[in-house]
Amino acid sequence: MRSPFLRTFRIIFSSLIFICFFLLFADFKYLIPSKYISILLYLQFIPSAVKFYDLLTLASAGFIAVLVLTILTGRTYCSFLCPLGIGQDIFSRIGGRIRKKFRRYGFKKPFTMLRYTLLAATLIVVLLWGVYLLTLLDPYSIFGRFMTYFGKPAVIVLNNFVAGILGKFDIYSLSHSVVTKYQLLSYSIPVVFLLLVGGLSLAKGRLYCNMICPVGTLLGLVSKVSLLRIRFDEERCTRCGRCSLGCKSSCIDFLQYKVDLSRCVSCFNCIKICPDKAMLFGIVKLKKKEHQTDPEKRRFVAGMVLFLLGLPQIVRGQDKPVPVPQKASTVKENRTTPVCPPGAGSIEDFNKHCIACSLCVNACPNNVLEPAILQYGVTGMMQPVMNYHRSFCTYNCTKCTEVCPTYALKPLLMEAKKLTQIGKANFIKDNCIVKTEKTACGACSEACPTKAVFMIPYEGNLLIPETNSDICIGCGHCEYACPTTPYKAIFVDGNAVHQAAQKPEIEQSEIEIPVEFPF
Amino acid sequence: MKRRDFLKKSAGAGLAAGAAVSVGRYGYPWVSPPVSAKYDMVAIMGGNPDAMFDLGIQELGGMGAFIQKGQKVLVKPNIGWDVIPELAANTNPLLVKRIIEHCFKAGAKEVYVFDHSIDNWVNCYKNSGIEKAAKSAGAKVVPAHTENYYQEVDIPGGDRLKKAKVHELLLEADVFINVPILKNHNSTRMTCSLKNMMGVVWDRGFWHANNLNQCIADYALFQKKPALNIIDCYNVMVKNGPQGVSKQDVVQMKSQIITTDWVAGDTAASKMLGVETGKIEYISLAHKLGLGNMNIDSLNIKRIKM
Numbered sequence: 001m002r003s004p005f006l007r008t009f010r011i012i013f014s015s016l017i018f019i020c021f022f023l024l025f026a027d028f029k030y031l032i033p034s035k036y037i038s039i040l041l042y043l044q045f046i047p048s049a050v051k052f053y054d055l056l057t058l059a060s061a062g063f064i065a066v067l068v069l070t071i072l073t074g075r076t077y078c079s080f081l082c083p084l085g086i087g088q089d090i091f092s093r094i095g096g097r098i099r100k101k102f103r104r105y106g107f108k109k110p111f112t113m114l115r116y117t118l119l120a121a122t123l124i125v126v127l128l129w130g131v132y133l134l135t136l137l138d139p140y141s142i143f144g145r146f147m148t149y150f151g152k153p154a155v156i157v158l159n160n161f162v163a164g165i166l167g168k169f170d171i172y173s174l175s176h177s178v179v180t181k182y183q184l185l186s187y188s189i190p191v192v193f194l195l196l197v198g199g200l201s202l203a204k205g206r207l208y209c210n211m212i213c214p215v216g217t218l219l220g221l222v223s224k225v226s227l228l229r230i231r232f233d234e235e236r237c238t239r240c241g242r243c244s245l246g247c248k249s250s251c252i253d254f255l256q257y258k259v260d261l262s263r264c265v266s267c268f269n270c271i272k273i274c275p276d277k278a279m280l281f282g283i284v285k286l287k288k289k290e291h292q293t294d295p296e297k298r299r300f301v302a303g304m305v306l307f308l309l310g311l312p313q314i315v316r317g318q319d320k321p322v323p324v325p326q327k328a329s330t331v332k333e334n335r336t337t338p339v340c341p342p343g344a345g346s347i348e349d350f351n352k353h354c355i356a357c358s359l360c361v362n363a364c365p366n367n368v369l370e371p372a373i374l375q376y377g378v379t380g381m382m383q384p385v386m387n388y389h390r391s392f393c394t395y396n397c398t399k400c401t402e403v404c405p406t407y408a409l410k411p412l413l414m415e416a417k418k419l420t421q422i423g424k425a426n427f428i429k430d431n432c433i434v435k436t437e438k439t440a441c442g443a444c445s446e447a448c449p450t451k452a453v454f455m456i457p458y459e460g461n462l463l464i465p466e467t468n469s470d471i472c473i474g475c476g477h478c479e480y481a482c483p484t485t486p487y488k489a490i491f492v493d494g495n496a497v498h499q500a501a502q503k504p505e506i507e508q509s510e511i512e513i514p515v516e517f518p519f
Numbered sequence: 520m521k522r523r524d525f526l527k528k529s530a531g532a533g534l535a536a537g538a539a540v541s542v543g544r545y546g547y548p549w550v551s552p553p554v555s556a557k558y559d560m561v562a563i564m565g566g567n568p569d570a571m572f573d574l575g576i577q578e579l580g581g582m583g584a585f586i587q588k589g590q591k592v593l594v595k596p597n598i599g600w601d602v603i604p605e606l607a608a609n610t611n612p613l614l615v616k617r618i619i620e621h622c623f624k625a626g627a628k629e630v631y632v633f634d635h636s637i638d639n640w641v642n643c644y645k646n647s648g649i650e651k652a653a654k655s656a657g658a659k660v661v662p663a664h665t666e667n668y669y670q671e672v673d674i675p676g677g678d679r680l681k682k683a684k685v686h687e688l689l690l691e692a693d694v695f696i697n698v699p700i701l702k703n704h705n706s707t708r709m710t711c712s713l714k715n716m717m718g719v720v721w722d723r724g725f726w727h728a729n730n731l732n733q734c735i736a737d738y739a740l741f742q743k744k745p746a747l748n749i750i751d752c753y754n755v756m757v758k759n760g761p762q763g764v765s766k767q768d769v770v771q772m773k774s775q776i777i778t779t780d781w782v783a784g785d786t787a788a789s790k791m792l793g794v795e796t797g798k799i800e801y802i803s804l805a806h807k808l809g810l811g812n813m814n815i816d817s818l819n820i821k822r823i824k825m
Contacts, residue, residue, distance in 0.1 A: 030641070164667065170629075175662035366639050394639050396601055396646075434706075439730035440800070442706025443723075447637065451759050455705045461798055463706050481637075483728035506765045511757045511793055514772055517562055517822050518790040519815055 002233075002280045007268040010079055014086045021083040025147030026155040028177050030365045034402035037359075043081055045215050046138040046355055047405035050131060054353065054407045067222060074223040074230075078209055078216055078265040084139035085209060085216075085265065087146075088201035092248050095202035105204070108250040110263060111211040119217040130352035131406075132379040137214050140405075142193055144357035145371065145382065149190040152362060153179045178367070181390075186373045189382055195305070205248025210263045220262035228281055230264055230271075232257040236278035243270035243279050329431035329484040337494035338375035339386035339423045339474060342393070343401035343409035346497040347376065353408035356382035360400035360409060366391045368476070369400065386422070388476030388492055393422075395449040395475060421501040423474025423492040425453055425467045431489035434464040444478035444490045450504045453478050453490065465490065470502045559818040560778040560787065566825035568614035568753045571775040575749075576621060578821050579777060585746045586694050588626030593633075593692035594618055594658065595745075596649055597700050597715055600762050601638035604648045607754035607769045608762055610700045612652035614751050614775075618698060619656035630658040631688045634718040637762075640664040661688055669721040676808070677737035679729045684721035689743055697745035697781065701752045701788045703760030703768075707732060709799050710761050711788045712748040712781035713739055736804035739781070739811075748784045750776040752791050782811025783818055 020040055024032060041047055041062075048062035066077050078085045118137070125133045135141060156177045163174040200208045209216040223229075234257055244252040247270055251263035270279045337347070341360065344350035361369040361384050368391040369384040376383055384400075386393065398417045401409045412420060425444075433441040438459070445453040445465050452472035455463035465478075467490070474492045482488045561578045563571040576582055586592060596610035604612055615632065622630045632653040636643035640662065644650040650660045662668065669684035689695060699715035707714060716738050717723050726734035752774035759768045772791060778784040782805045789796045796802055796813065806813040 160667075167668075170659075172659055172661045176665040176667055178665055365641065394601065394642065396642065397639075433728055437728075437730065440706045440732050441727045442704075442731075443727040445705045446761055449762060449764075451764050461800065481724075481727075483724040504764050506767045508767050509757045509770055511770050513770055514564070514774070514791065517564065517774075518793070519562075519787045519820070 001282060002271055002274075002277050004272040006281060007272040010266075010268055014080050014089070017081060018083055018086040018090070021143065022147070022151065025144060025359065025362050026152045027362070028152060028156050028159070030363070030399070034399070037363075037403050038405070041359075041405040043077075044140045044405060045077065045082075045219075046134055046140060047357065050134075050353060050355055050406040050408075060407075066219075070219050070222045071226055073228045074226040074261060074264060074266045075216070075219045076266045077219055078206070079267045082139050082215070084143040084146075084197070084213075085206070087143060088197065088206060088208065089248070089267070091198055091201035092205050098202070104245040105247050105250045107244050107247075107253045110251075110260060115211055115217045115220075118212060119214045122214040130379070131355050132351075134214075135354065135356035135380075135382055136189070137212070138355050138357070139209075139213055139215055141355045141357035141382075142197065144359055144362075145190045146194060148358040148361055148371070149182065149187060150194065180367050180370075182370050183373060186371050186382070189371075205250065206263075206265055207250070209265065210249055210251075216265075217262075223264070224261050226261065229261055230259045230266065230268075230279060230281055232259075233278045233280055236276045238276050238278070240275065242273045242275065246270060246273040327436050329428075329436070329487040329489060331428050331430045332487050333426075333428065333491040335491065335493055337423075337496050338372065339388070339476065339492055339494035340498070341369060341384055341386060341400050341409055342398070342417050342420045342422050342498070343404070343412045344422075344498060345410065347494070348496070350408050351376055351380045351383065353406050354380075354383045354404075355406055355408075356384075357405065358382070358384065359403050359405065360384050363399050363403045365397060365399060366394045368393050386476060386492075386494075388479040390480075392447070392477035392480040393475040395473075418473065419501050419503065421473050421495060421499040423472075423476070423494040424469045425472045425474070425478050425490055425492050427453070427465055427467050427490045428487070429464070429489070431484050431487055432464065433484060433489070434458055434462055436484075438462065441483070443481040443483055447477035447481040449473075449475065449477065450501070452501075452504075471504045473501045557819075558821040559780055559812075560776060560783055560815070560820045561823065562774065562776050562787065562820060563823045563825065564772075564774045566773065568611045568751060568775065569617035571753075571773075571825065572614055572617050572621070572749065572777070574823055574825065575775060575777040578823070579747075582621040582625035585696075586622055586625040586627050589628045590626075590693035591629045591631070591691060592622045592627045592694045592696060593631045593688055594622065594653075594696045594698055595689075595715065595719060596632065596634060596698040596751075597710075597718065598634035598643050598647050598649050599637045599718060601636075601642040601646050602763065603646060605754070605766060605769070606763050607700060607756050608702065608760075609643070609647035609649060610698050611751050611753050612648035614749070614753070615649050615698060616652040616656045618696065618749060619653055619658045622696070623657055627694075630656075631661050631692060632658045633661040633663040633686060633688060635663045635686070635721065635723070636718070663718075666721055672741065674737055674741050676740050678733055680726065680734040680737035683738060683741070685741070685743075686719050686721075689719050695743060695745045697748045699748070699750055700755075701750055701791060702756040702763075703758050703792065703794075705760060707735070707799060707801060708794050709785070709789050709792055711750060711785045712745070713785055713801055713805060732800035732804060735801040736808060736810070739805050740808060745781060746779070748776075748778050748781045750778075750784055750788050752776060752788065755792065757792060780811040780818070782806050782813050783815050784811075786813045786815050787820075 043062045045063045051060040122133045156179045160176050197208045244254045249263045251260035340347045370387045371382040372385040375385045401412045450471045452468045456466045458464035476492045478490045482490050561575040563575045596615045600608035602608045619630045671684050699711050702710050704710040752772045754769050755772045756763045756768050
């Protein structure tokens with residue numbers, strides 16, 4: 001096949017896929033039903049492989065389909081299906097525009113040592129311990145985190161701007177959304193990766209995919225034996241070298257009529273570029289470019305870095321103000337275990353299966369999840385953890401368990417979720433407003449969906465909270481609602497192994513239906 | 520113009536436009552509600568929420584006695600909880616719908632409905648059935664879940680609550696109709712008309728931390744008072760309030776109280792709930808501040824049984 005439409009087809013197809021993934025993560029109105037999400041995620045290599053490892057069912061065998069596809073057509077996955085890969089293509093295109101004149105890649109030697117070492121290290125860690133390195137290096141997860149930290153906030157800021165203007169005209173069909181603030185430190189990983197992946201793709205095309213990405217390296221090994229591949233028609237070729245200069249994988253050595261199949265992502269740019277129709281998709285080559293500093297570009301890069309560092313600051317201003325009671329609370333909460341989302345089973349199990357794509361963080365309608373910094377230790381960085389200072393887990397909701405692509409959060413029926421104890425509430429009487437201020441409060445008990453936090457008589461007319469751990473599910477609404485600072489008077493300590501809570505006791509009320517007005 | 524310059528300029532212009540629209544503040548040119556009703560309070564028992572309201576409002580001279588043509592009306596139900604209507608944690612949607620219909624019939628230009636919910640607002644609006652009911656009657660259901668919908672106001676004479684951020688539509692509306700549902704409350708013992716105001720302010724945590732009962736009474740000093748309080752006592756949560764756990768917490772009282780005096784309304788409601796009025800501290804605090812009359816025996820009450 002030498003049709004230039006191969007490239008057009010690739011661009012249209014991959015754009016659609018990219019838009020789907022963008023909407024999936026930027027869906028701050030929670031409109032996309034979970035069933036569509038699982039269809040979209042079916043062919044994502046790492047999520048599917050991790051899920052398959054657990055379930056061994058065809059329903060989770062998407063990655064096998066990807067391997068078959070690679071044997072047939074080479075690394076088309078990287079160009080057609082990988083959201084991070086497609087995103088890099090968009091960056092490369094912008095990079096080409098910034099340069100104004102046509103940007104030239106040229107053939108480069110592969111980083112053989114580096115890429116195979118990374119692949120081997122990832123495989124060893126995964127086989128021996130769990131998904132730890134994958135959480136950092138899986139391309140889908142990296143894309144997910146970019147969306148969580150930069151893409152979705154940008155969409156919400158835009159929405160709020162428009163909603164603000166419409167609001168002035170009495171139109172409330174668009175509503176404001178809060179841009180989620182994450183802890184400053186947790187921005188470090190996505191920022192580093194954005195600079196790395198973004199920078200490499202702006203300047204060097206698919207270098208990230210061919211040097212660091214373990215999925216790219218693995219599929220590269222498979223594609224060496226692929227059936228369909230990019231190759232030269234040596235009779236037609238005039239050795240003009242345009243194919244090589246336009247190859248974003250820098251894998252065409254035109255002097256030797258060779259295409260490095262382990263790096264070729266089947267983007268078909270060479271087919272389109274070749275004036276002699278000498279490149280075809282059906283077996284088998286070079287060169288370089290000079291360096292020059294461009295002050296405009298440096299300013300642009302510096303501006304972007306400042307923007308990325310500033311974004312968390314802009315975002316931080318949007319939190320609920322902390323109410324200030326008369327006296328500060330004095331007893332520090334004694335937290336021993338982080339709270340892991342429902343469906344995880346146990347923290348240990350969860351840490352082994354979660355690839356930190358942060359889809360659940362985005363899908364949570366209540367914004368209670370955030371990527372962990374060190375709550376789970378170094379190995380669990382970026383895996384989701386409950387933050388009850390920002391929000392709480394909605395009683396009637398199982399969204400995170402529905403969207404999880406790896407089964408790290410196993411699906412829970414609503415009734416089962418309502419009885420899944422992910423932590424237990426602990427009351428610190430010495431911090432409580434009722435004791436310190438001698439005034440009524442009850443914010444915690446008001447919020448409790450099971451009445452595991454209830455009120456008992458205290459001094460005079462006052463009532464004070466009391467907890468019942470048996471029916472507590474650890475949703476954290478009490479902790480969120482508690483108005484004391486700097487320490488809460490009630491907090492949820494996580495269960496390392498999730499437990500079954502008892503059903504709340506139901507008693508018929510003693511008050512009877514009135515027949516006369518009591519006044 | 521270079522593309523970069525264009526981007527810079529348009530970003531600047533966008534920011535300026537955004538700043539300009541957010542600067543405007545509200546004045547206070549409110550029309551005071553025309554109160555000249557025959558009774559201080561109408562209590563109805565034995566019908567459906569909408570039918571009881573039809574009868575009750577008629578006794579007070581119809582909605583036209585409270586709304587003038589072309590006015591903007593705010594109807595503020597309780598939509599605090601993500602539960603179905605049968606659990607009675609939120610105001611009855613049928614009642615909300617009928618009130619809105621009466622407002623439009625009386626010539627209201629626009630009717631708004633919102634509540635600063637406690638659970639996730641989208642779920643609350645939807646699962647309470649109120650969003651659908653209000654929209655079907657023609658009202659605008661407005662978000663109230665982010666701080667930018669709120670404006671800071673003074674509470675003159677407030678003891679603990681001296682300032683509060685209230686929803687912009689409370690300030691914008693010409694007429695404010697308070698539609699609480701009567702419920703047991705875990706710490707104040709009852710939530711009704713006065714406590715329903717925790718859903719028009721942004722920072723509820725401050726109230727909890729600074730003498731809840733006093734703050735509830737203080738807020739009632741704020742000049743934008745309800746023209747009418749319509750208390751939904753159809754299904755009444757008598758325990759485990761204000762959220763409730765099961766249907767067993769609910770008693771079907773099939774009643775409704777309509778009054779211009781919210782302190783009196785809450786006093787009557789406390790008797791429906793079977794709680795000693797004296798134990799609900801904010802009622803007597805509000806009474807002392809002169810915000811209403813808790814001695815309801817001295818009031819002119821119309822009682823109707825259907």
